[in-house]
Amino acid sequence: MTVRLSCISKRFQEHVALDDVSLEIPRGSLTALLGPSGSGKSTLLRIIAGLEDPDAGTVHIDGIDVTGVRPQRRGIGFVFQNYAAFKHMTVRDNIGFGLSVRRRPKAEIHSRVDELLELVQLRGLGERFPGQLSGGQRQRMALARALAVDPAVLLLDEPFGALDARVRADLRRWLRELHEQTEVTTVLVTHDQEEAMEVADRIAVMDHAHIRQVGAPRELYDDPSNPFVMEFFGTVNRVGDAFVRPHDLKLERVPTGADGAATIERLVHLGFAVRADLVQDDGHMLTAQLTADEVADLGLEVGDSVAVAARRERVFLEGEGI
């Protein structure tokens, strides 16, 4: 176990950011802290880094209690959403900063920085200033800077949040590959469930100062332990007490006015998939997702009456409710 958080609580004045949160982050994993803004995920990350002190609870890194230890001595690397580039230093000096602080010999720093420039695909840009790089390049520089000191844990706070969609997608894939190469234990904060599912091997879903569920991406999607997690990973329909995913709804044409039938309000063609917005006779709205072929086979049109059945559904026990 590389990082163990036990019973962490933190409040900012009246606002409770974290309420008795515990989490274990295995060595070598890439764990995402996923949640809406204000859920406490960034605060938790900053507590691991030592940039915030918890009001209660302990932080262990590699079995050592580091609660109250300054960030300088925690053996972590931190990457900020807005890069936090040292603007007055060259890319080379930025990346070498941690090593020069540790008074390593110049030649060693130089060759290590060369390695890192190669690793983050910034070869040849070492003498530039951060202002002369694109956002994506700046963030790769920030990653190299954090990796330079061989951190026990790499902490990423919404690292792709300030980038446009195309660059973000590239960097996600690149980060996944980088993680497989370096095998540094990594914690990634994000509010984007797609990003978490693509990059992370474990996800901790956070909401309102609590962790709602921890698991592999697949697990969280297929087997959510509460409605919040289920709803966070995509659209959900309420059918009585049950929660059903749009693609788990099965439609069948029935005569108009049939008992319990729903009417198709709208068909949205999204290429391969088609989204159908339905209204049940009691006024309840449903969203179903079908393939374009299914729609064609059934000959569905707006205004048609359909019977709705759930192929798969989830019912949460009392106390797990919203």
Add this chain to the structure above:
Amino acid sequence: MRAKYLLRGLAGVYLAIVLVAPLVFVFWSAFRHGLGPFWSAISTPEAVAALKLTLITALVAVPANTIFGILAALALTRRTFRGRRVFGALIDLPLALSPVVVGLALLLVWGEAGWFGPWMIHHGMPVVFSTPGIILATIVVSLPFVTRELVPVLNELGVEQQEAAATLGASPLHIVWRITLPAIRYGLVYGIVLTTARVVGEFGAVAVVSGNIAGQSQTMTLFVENRFQAFDLVGAYSASVVLALISVVTVAAMRMLNRRGIR
């Protein structure tokens, strides 16, 4: 197009009337009879003593207020503590106070009949009517400039770069030296230039606490006033030229330092 030139013309005329013309006149008056009278005016023992006193005052007051200004700006932007607003307002106070009032207040505290004055005089370190008083008065009136320049710059800078440096292992001192100071150097240099200008040019507060004794407790500004009152116009203008040159040298030196800082 025409409006643009009109605006430029107006700005130029305005600057010429209020700034350039008086300055040119000062230089012209000082050198009207050539270098000889200028040189003899500024090499009298009184003039040399005044220049020395002004430089000594600047050498103490500018570094003191620079260091204090940096620390105060860091405290105001990076810490939350009780009375922070009051602290900020206090630093701004000398801007609002008339320098004469500052001088009088110092007299009240450090003068012969003041709170600490008698004790200092008894121990052979009179403050008022001597160099320490002049330095003190100058420090008070030039206190706000560095802080006022740095607070917005530090707010704009944010804390991320410093936090990043901390996670990379840099000690707090190291962070200030290698990250914060380089990042705020433009504001800092500007603050130092303003402070220096104020220190060198201060008149009111110094006039009250110094006693204005020629050759002893007379700074350059007091010396200019003294020469002017004595109808020694060449002396007054020549000393003014020296004051102006000190300012020019300061600005030039700071610009050069800054350029080297960029590497």
